[in-house]
Amino acid sequence: MSTNKTKFPLSMNLRKGHVEMTHGAGGRAMAQLVDELFIAHFDNELLRQGNDQAVFASPGGRLVMSTDGHVVSPLFFPGGDIGSLSVHGTINDVAMSGAKPLYLCAGFILEEGFALSDLERIVISMAAASRKAGVPVVTGDTKVVERGKGDGVFITTTGIGVVPGGVRISGDRARPGDKILVNGFIGDHGVAILSKRENLGFESQISSDSAALHDLVAHMLASVDDIHTLRDPTRGGLAATLNEIAWQSGVGIDLCEDDIPLRPDVRAACELLGLDPLHVANEGKLLAICPAQSAPHLLAAMQAHELGKNAAIIGEVRQDENRFVTMQTGFGGSRIVDWIAGEQLPRIC
Amino acid sequence: MKYVDEFRDRKIARHLAAVIAAEVVPQRLYSIMEFCGGHTHAIFRYGVQDMMPDNVRFVHGPGCPVCVLPVSRLAQAMQLAERFGVILCSYGDMMRVPAAKKRSLLSAKAAGADVRMVYSTRDALQIARDNPDKQVVFFAIGFETTTPPSAVAIKQAAAEGLKNFTVFCNHVLTPAAIQHIMQSPELREPEAVSIDGFLGPSHVSAIIGSRPYEYFADRFQKPVIITGFEPLDVMQAVLMLVRQINTGRHEVENEYFRVVTRDGNRKAQALVDEVFELRRMFEWRGLGDVPGSALKIRDEYKDFDAERRFALVPVNIRDVRGCECPAILRGVKKPTDCKLFGTICTPDNPQGSCMVSSEGSCAAYWSYGRYRRQKQAVEA
Numbered sequence: 131m132s133t134n135k136t137k138f139p140l141s142m143n144l145r146k147g148h149v150e151m152t153h154g155a156g157g158r159a160m161a162q163l164v165d166e167l168f169i170a171h172f173d174n175e176l177l178r179q180g181n182d183q184a185v186f187a188s189p190g191g192r193l194v195m196s197t198d199g200h201v202v203s204p205l206f207f208p209g210g211d212i213g214s215l216s217v218h219g220t221i222n223d224v225a226m227s228g229a230k231p232l233y234l235c236a237g238f239i240l241e242e243g244f245a246l247s248d249l250e251r252i253v254i255s256m257a258a259a260s261r262k263a264g265v266p267v268v269t270g271d272t273k274v275v276e277r278g279k280g281d282g283v284f285i286t287t288t289g290i291g292v293v294p295g296g297v298r299i300s301g302d303r304a305r306p307g308d309k310i311l312v313n314g315f316i317g318d319h320g321v322a323i324l325s326k327r328e329n330l331g332f333e334s335q336i337s338s339d340s341a342a343l344h345d346l347v348a349h350m351l352a353s354v355d356d357i358h359t360l361r362d363p364t365r366g367g368l369a370a371t372l373n374e375i376a377w378q379s380g381v382g383i384d385l386c387e388d389d390i391p392l393r394p395d396v397r398a399a400c401e402l403l404g405l406d407p408l409h410v411a412n413e414g415k416l417l418a419i420c421p422a423q424s425a426p427h428l429l430a431a432m433q434a435h436e437l438g439k440n441a442a443i444i445g446e447v448r449q450d451e452n453r454f455v456t457m458q459t460g461f462g463g464s465r466i467v468d469w470i471a472g473e474q475l476p477r478i479c
Numbered sequence: 480m481k482y483v484d485e486f487r488d489r490k491i492a493r494h495l496a497a498v499i500a501a502e503v504v505p506q507r508l509y510s511i512m513e514f515c516g517g518h519t520h521a522i523f524r525y526g527v528q529d530m531m532p533d534n535v536r537f538v539h540g541p542g543c544p545v546c547v548l549p550v551s552r553l554a555q556a557m558q559l560a561e562r563f564g565v566i567l568c569s570y571g572d573m574m575r576v577p578a579a580k581k582r583s584l585l586s587a588k589a590a591g592a593d594v595r596m597v598y599s600t601r602d603a604l605q606i607a608r609d610n611p612d613k614q615v616v617f618f619a620i621g622f623e624t625t626t627p628p629s630a631v632a633i634k635q636a637a638a639e640g641l642k643n644f645t646v647f648c649n650h651v652l653t654p655a656a657i658q659h660i661m662q663s664p665e666l667r668e669p670e671a672v673s674i675d676g677f678l679g680p681s682h683v684s685a686i687i688g689s690r691p692y693e694y695f696a697d698r699f700q701k702p703v704i705i706t707g708f709e710p711l712d713v714m715q716a717v718l719m720l721v722r723q724i725n726t727g728r729h730e731v732e733n734e735y736f737r738v739v740t741r742d743g744n745r746k747a748q749a750l751v752d753e754v755f756e757l758r759r760m761f762e763w764r765g766l767g768d769v770p771g772s773a774l775k776i777r778d779e780y781k782d783f784d785a786e787r788r789f790a791l792v793p794v795n796i797r798d799v800r801g802c803e804c805p806a807i808l809r810g811v812k813k814p815t816d817c818k819l820f821g822t823i824c825t826p827d828n829p830q831g832s833c834m835v836s837s838e839g840s841c842a843a844y845w846s847y848g849r850y851r852r853q854k855q856a857v858e859a
Contacts, residue, residue: 394480397480398480401480401483404837459524459525459526460487460489461487461489461492461525461526461527461710462489462492462493462496462526462529462530463525463526463527463528463529463530463710464526464529465523465524465525465526465846465847466846466847468826468845468846468847469827471825471826471827471842471846
């Protein structure tokens with residue numbers, strides 16, 4: 131007798147069905163959703179153990195753990211969706227310590243009435259992103275909230291990784307004289323999201339840059355052994371991330387506007403909407419800070435990687451007790467690059 | 480970017496800077512008021528002040544629409560959202576401005592009021608069509624630039640017979656405000672910064688033309704250069720002002736001739752005239768009551784006037800104590816003269832309106848200008 135058939139006598143209607151309160155109630159409907167959707171797509175050995183937790187051997191070295199909640203609206207956007215974003219976002223947070231990400235954990239909060247077909251699409255995308263990155267989703271959780279109390283789906287992912295011996299990367303290690311590098315065009319994600327927002331009536335071909343950066347990081351670490359700081363400039367853009375680093379390290383930062391890679395169409399969209407590209411979110415970018423003598427080597431290594439083809443040196447760290455982030459403008463003057471005040475775009479990741 | 484990059488060319492900027500430096504008279508100070516927030520923003524964002532000789536100073540004027548709206552009017556907009564339960568449609572900048580007890584439209588929204596950010600009056604009209612059982616009010620603010628779209632919205636609503644759409648009109652007029660600044664008693668005090676010339680509005684002038692400034696330039700004997708919002712526009716206009724000041728002229732000149740004509744956009748003017756009429760008196764934040772400086776909706780379109788449809792209660796609110804916004808808006812004080820600046824008043828916790836909008840002079844000083852002060856201090 132097939133166990134599957136007796137466990138779930140009725141099949142789920144993934145094509146036309148919707149999330150119901152029973153999908154989170156702990157009964158057979160929930161077990162079926164977990165089995166036929168989540169386990170089916172995320173399939174891996176640890177998940178197949180079927181326990182409420184994943185049990186794995188502890189790798190040697192320093193462990194890294196990070197978590198990220200994803201509430202992006204719209205759920206599907208050019209270049210990605212909430213599923214792939216939730217995998218990339220957490221992998222990147224782990225990788226910015228120099229760590230090799232090992233496992234992911236995913237928590238889903240579903241809203242009653244959410245189309246199962248959309249959920250399946252998201253889970254498939256998430257599984258593909260995790261497989262491509264080589265970082266499996268090994269455990270998770272599902273909850274359902276009443277209609278009107280969520281926004282379709284929220285996904286929280288947690289990642290665990292291990293830092294290779296000898297690597298010391300932290301936001302407080304930027305030193306005067308260090309160079310600042312970015313792995314490519316900035317602002318793509320924020321503008322891609324903006325272009326899809328229903329009330330803007332703004333069409334563009336710009337895709338989100340959402341990507342897992344751990345392989346690029348491994349490649350960078352293999353080529354240069356004195357990277358001081360790595361960070362992914364997501365919400366708040368380059369401006370927020372550089373201000374954070376300036377405060378953490380007690381230094382000033384000076385950028386050169388002409389050297390920052392920016393696509394002409396992203397620039398035009400920002401111009402039209404009155405946004406500063408330095409404040410716009412990225413989901414596949416990292417900032418690296420290293421001593422000046424290592425910078426050319428690091429740049430070459432980044433440019434040799436698929437995700438760093440358009441990498442550039444965009445500025446340097448200087449001594450400044452005020453911890454200002456400044457920029458030499460393309461026009462020939464200088465200005466402060468401040469944190470964004472308030473919100474520029476609601477719910478971008 | 481075509482038609483944009485040409486106006487941000489570094490080589491031309493350097494050349495212009497050299498010409499300005501060569502033409503200024505070293506012994507004198509050139510105080511130039513840029514009326515518009517758009518100019519303030521451009522000056523800081525591109526670092527234009529860095530390229531000016533030390534004796535050319537910008538005085539930031541009151542031309543930021545969010546900054547000059549008195550708190551009492553904002554409080555009335557909040558009444559609409561909270562007491563009358565309407566869907567209040569507002570431009571984004573307005574949402575964060577603090578009214579009484581630090582409450583803003585954003586906090587009213589968080590507390591349950593239906594406040595929506597719109598990019599244009601068309602969005603507001605659509606919200607009205609989509610919600611026939613709710614009253615929808617467009618919170619109209621701004622100078623002559625944003626007035627024609629409000630007029631179009633009202634005419635469109637009338638044509639469609641929309642019963643649930645009104646406009647809370649707070650449109651103000653530029654020439655009256657400039658005149659008021661020049662008549663400010665503070666400017667006549669001996670220690671006051673005297674203003675030598677004006678950078679005239681760009682977008683506003685696209686609508687009203689350059690003619691309305693002629694009377695003003697003549698009466699107060701101050702040159703006015705209508706100029707665009709790009710950094711090279713600003714530098715070219717400074718050069719034109721320096722030349723007028725050096726030769727004792729006080730004319731209206733048009734640097735922004737690629738957009739502005741002497742007569743302006745007559746079609747837009749006619750539209751505005753059809754829907755709006757002059758308000759006898761209107762309060763400006765920082766300037767106080769300014770006669771003939773604002774518009775109200777004509778009787779023919781009274782059905783679309785939120786002030787007539789809803790019994791709004793007049794509100795009397797004072798600015799935060801110590802806030803120098805009023806003096807800063809008149810150009811008699813700099814943001815750094817204010818005790819609150821950078822202490823309790825920052826873009827994340829704005830106490831006055833000049834800190835809220837990115838076009839406000841305090842926000843511009845904070846975001847782009849602090850480094851310069853530091854640099855000057857080090858150099859000194």
